[in-house]
Amino acid sequence: MTEAPTPLLEPREGIPPVIADEAALAEAVAAFAAGSGPVAVDAERASGYRYGQRAYLVQLRREGAGTALIDPVACPDLSALGEALSGVEWVLHAATQDLPCLREIGMVPTRLFDTELAGRLAGFPRVGLGAMVENVLGFVLEKGHSAVDWSTRPLPEPWLRYAALDVELLVDLRDALEKELERQGKLEWALQEFDAIASAPPAEPRKEPWRRTSGMHKVRRRRQLAVVRELWETRDRIAQRRDVSPGKVLPDAAIVEAALALPGHVHALAALNGFGHRTGRRQLEQWQAAVDRAKALPEAELPQPGQPVTGPPPPRAWADKDPSAAARLSAARAAVTSLAERLSMPQENLVSPDTVRRLCWQPPGVIDAASVSAALSGYGARPWQVELVTPVLVDALTAKGA
Helix, strand or coil: CCCEEEEEECCCCCCCCCEHHHHHHHHHHHHHHHHHEEEEEEEECCCCCCCCCEEEEEEEEEEEEEEEEEECCCCCHHHHHHHHHCEEEEEEECCHHHHHHHCCCCCCCCCEHHHHHHHHHHHCCCCCCCHHHHHHHHHCCCCCCCCCCCCCCCCCCCCCHHHHHHHHCCCHHHHHHHHHHHCCCCCHHHHHHHHHHHHHHCCCCCCCCHHHHHHHHHHHHHHHHHHHHHHHHHHHHHHHHCCCCCHHCCCCCHHHHHCCCCCCCCHHHHCCCCCCCCCCHHHHHHHHHHHHHHHCHHHHHHHCCCCCCCCCCHHHHHHHHCHHHHHHHHHHHHHHHHHHHHHCHHHHHHHHHHHHHHHHHHHCCCHHHHHHHHHHCCCCCCCHHHCCCCCCHHHHCCCCCC
């Protein structure tokens, strides 16, 4: 009979005091610089409460230094800590979520180990931190505070306990996953993935971010698209000024509703969902002004439907546009899925679906191992991915009917 997992209720050394001044930060920098082995790193944001994705708490743990909880509002420049840990392996869970907000405060790893990605490559069906700690190490983490407003000050003790426990076992999890990846012959693959994350440049700002408004698929006409853009940009300015989540200023559903209705005056706007009785007259007038600006735009300044396509068209259109490409994509997807199943990993971790689409839409003039390998490398596939998927993609691209 399998033993029940053990609840992890308290950090080993108790909850450390929150570091919120330069003197305490300098002590922590010295302690972590003198520590040994990898450093566990985590950050808490206030998504859904505050504007942007800044960090409101940073947690670290390292052998010889213990656990530190740092308030990056009180200590907004952690570059000295980042420099002290340069060359040290950072252990993060779902690293790409935390790296942008850590970069903002001066913390950029040169080496990392991502326990979530390691879990995916090793074939674990559930890769959340709680599930991984339970399945791999046999402990239950309390996960009740993950979605709280971390901009709250002072932070309540139960939240700080939760935050400290998030890094308590991260290095232990890393060590266990390294052994499992080695056992499966996948450790080198994982190390290449981690290097790619650590060396990736910061993401470019999204072009036309208003197009990601939820429910946009209902908006078809260019004038209506202009209303979405104007309302989204107005909302974004207000949210940034007030430092609140844009959804708390005006829901996406209300933006789409106004775009579809094109209200002619404040009373018509107030009757729409999302602009109900709690919206003050002044607020209604600012939203109506945004609608009116969009309605007054000359035809030439209206946004075009659909985002500019930089790659292949959506796969659903391939059968009509290029039946041969559609056949290639079908064969390639089946081959990649089959290989991923044999390797016990998600197919998107074996090779990016976008890479497969681009290769199938515009294959090399001569399809062989060398040309397909070169194309995959050009699209950013790592050497381990190129080595594994090239043979199956060559077969798929040259198969009859593809």
